[in-house]
Amino acid sequence: MGAFPYMANGIGRLCVFDNMTAASLAQHSCSSSRVLAKRIHKRTIQPRAVSTQSSRAWLDRQHKDPYVLKAQELGLPSRAYFKLEEINEKLLHRAIVKKHKANARPRLILNNMLVLDLGAAPGGWSVYASTQLDHNAGGAVVSVDLLPLDFNVTDRIQHELNGRFEFIQGDFTHNNTRRDIIDAFGRLSSDRDLTQAHVVTSLTSTKQQKANLIISDMAANFTGDSSTDAIQTINLCEQSLAFAASGDCFDTSYSPENGDGMLMKTGSFLCKYFTCGEENERDLMSAARRVFQSIHKLKPSASRKESSEMYLLGFNRK
Numbered sequence: 001m002g003a004f005p006y007m008a009n010g011i012g013r014l015c016v017f018d019n020m021t022a023a024s025l026a027q028h029s030c031s032s033s034r035v036l037a038k039r040i041h042k043r044t045i046q047p048r049a050v051s052t053q054s055s056r057a058w059l060d061r062q063h064k065d066p067y068v069l070k071a072q073e074l075g076l077p078s079r080a081y082f083k084l085e086e087i088n089e090k091l092l093h094r095a096i097v098k099k100h101k102a103n104a105r106p107r108l109i110l111n112n113m114l115v116l117d118l119g120a121a122p123g124g125w126s127v128y129a130s131t132q133l134d135h136n137a138g139g140a141v142v143s144v145d146l147l148p149l150d151f152n153v154t155d156r157i158q159h160e161l162n163g164r165f166e167f168i169q170g171d172f173t174h175n176n177t178r179r180d181i182i183d184a185f186g187r188l189s190s191d192r193d194l195t196q197a198h199v200v201t202s203l204t205s206t207k208q209q210k211a212n213l214i215i216s217d218m219a220a221n222f223t224g225d226s227s228t229d230a231i232q233t234i235n236l237c238e239q240s241l242a243f244a245a246s247g248d249c250f251d252t253s254y255s256p257e258n259g260d261g262m263l264m265k266t267g268s269f270l271c272k273y274f275t276c277g278e279e280n281e282r283d284l285m286s287a288a289r290r291v292f293q294s295i296h297k298l299k300p301s302a303s304r305k306e307s308s309e310m311y312l313l314g315f316n317r318k
């Protein structure tokens, strides 16, 4: 796999977000999941062909991009590595100081955390997270993607975390992938000395352990229509947040006492979205406000100025 495989297949791939997502959400027993599924259904999606000219311009830009070049030089799987690095080491601190006039230097990733990385391929965020964790302190990563991770990337993370890493290839919107995630967290937490945790062997759930941090860089397949892409990606963010804090957080009656979902109390959540207007972003932002002590909209410098890409950080679950 080359240095930036997701870019090669990120353009022009067929859309995977379909009615099945809404249907599978609707199967969930809780009523808020049904509400969320309905809301997703209401948004009509109009795919459009991607122009070869714009793909060529995109490729040209890639070759000149300093973050692409730096990632290649350092042997990193993607330039996304630098976005998470900047959020962890600079932007979070700035956001907290600005909002709360605090002097503390908070970190998104502490060395003993259990991290869930959604939309992990080709692996930049997982690699960065692994460098911030200490397996002796219990740090571990579970990564999920539709696409496989390159063997060298998996190997590198396994090595960094002494085996406390699991990769699940699957669609996050599917229930069986979610069960695999829960199982992986069970295994990683039930045996802190586990050294070979990379093979997902069983669906039988052990004790459920929650994540300290859930990060999602998932992007829906590009259709060529930017507002469609943005709405689909917001849907993925909403589904990630519902997984983190239960679908109930989309209801105005949600109470912070509700500790359901994969994210533990005091845990944080980061997701990539594309700006698409207040109305389309409102549900995500309101739900995040209900769940977290503070929310922040971040734009790392590795995120191109002309791109509508933004990162929503929900810091410190109430």
Ligand SMILES: C[S@@+](CC[C@H](N)C(=O)[O-])C[C@H]1O[C@@H](n2cnc3c(N)ncnc32)[C@H](O)[C@@H]1O
Pocket (backbone or CB within 6 Å): 006, 077, 078, 080, 081, 118, 119, 120, 121, 122, 123, 124, 125, 126, 144, 145, 146, 147, 170, 171, 172, 173, 217, 218, 219, 220, 221, 236
């Ligand atoms: C921008 S890339 C992620 C880059 C990655 N964070 C990194 O640091 O290298 C977006 C990824 O989201 C994945 N993705 C999109 N929808 C998904 C889904 N429903 N389930 C799992 N992965 C998904 C894509 O396959 C793609 O690899």
